[in-house]
Amino acid sequence: MFDEQRGPESQAQAAYLTLERKIIMLEIEPGAVFSESAIIEFAGVGRTPAREAVQRLSLEGLVEIRPRAGVRITEIRADDFLNVLEVRKSLEPRLALLSTRFATPSQRRRVSECQETMSAAALSGDVPSFLEADKAFDAAMGAACPNPYLAATLRPLQSHSRRFWYRFFADTELQVSTDMHDRVMAAFIGADAELAARAMTALIEGMLERAIALRTA
CATH class of the missing domain: 1.10.10.10 (Winged helix-like DNA-binding domain superfamily/Winged helix DNA-binding domain)
Known part of the structure; x- marks a missing residue:
């Protein structure tokens, strides 16, 4: 208390x-x-x-x-999920590129820890630990980004995405989501900014496909 x-x-x-x-x-x-x-x-x-x-x-x-x-x-609506992801698709690859390019060694180590935690969570089916690792990864990228306005714009959208994902996909998409995040994190750790941007685009597009299917189901 x-x-x-x-x-x-x-x-x-x-x-x-x-x-x-x-x-x-x-x-x-x-x-x-x-x-x-x-x-x-x-x-x-x-x-x-x-x-x-x-x-x-x-x-x-x-x-x-x-x-x-x-x-x-606030309510959870499939159309809201699409709107959130459309903005993330436009902005988040840029965040991934800049963050990967300018990250410090300690920030890369932090993302490596997130990667390990997320992989372990997927193996054990521990959704809360997965979400904590995802939030920590987003925070590390935001801290590494030299444009604070970009990071601040995306932060609440990332929170909304986690809630949507937990509501609709946590039971079926844990390993798939972990694999998509792993590609972004590996590029970040390896300081490959262009690969990080492409991997982030693929991650958001994968989420968009699922959100569209959810709305039309």
Whole structure:
């Protein structure tokens, strides 16, 4: 619960990460409406950091703040998944190229750790660990990118994609998704920027194919 030893910023970050994980893992159901007191309980922090976390989630489109009515978790719609992936297809190969080109040795080591964790998660069927590794990989690429605006634009879209993927594909696509991510991570670790961009394009296009099939099913 609330940790008075943490500073306000770290409390808000902790609350954000906790709420984001619960939303992505569908522990908090899409469409549900919660009071401020319930959100505080979910987040495990005080009122102010919980409010800051909710504001951030609202800006990212994962929740809607309804004055005097509480906080509503946004719905999951197949068309929204397509819209998210269209933007990612346009921007994320560029992020992969720049991040791979400018990454530091420590950032490449971090992605190597993500690669190992993701592979182990696929073998054991551990979806939460897969998603944690995916988020850590996205964070490492964002940190390595010399264009902070590009990384900031993609960050919430990556979160939405994880929620969509968990809802529709976690039961059937864990190994396939791991294989597609592995190609991007291998290129990143090997400092092959052009290959990283191509692998990222293939990853997003693969997700788009699945999203289109989902909408037309």
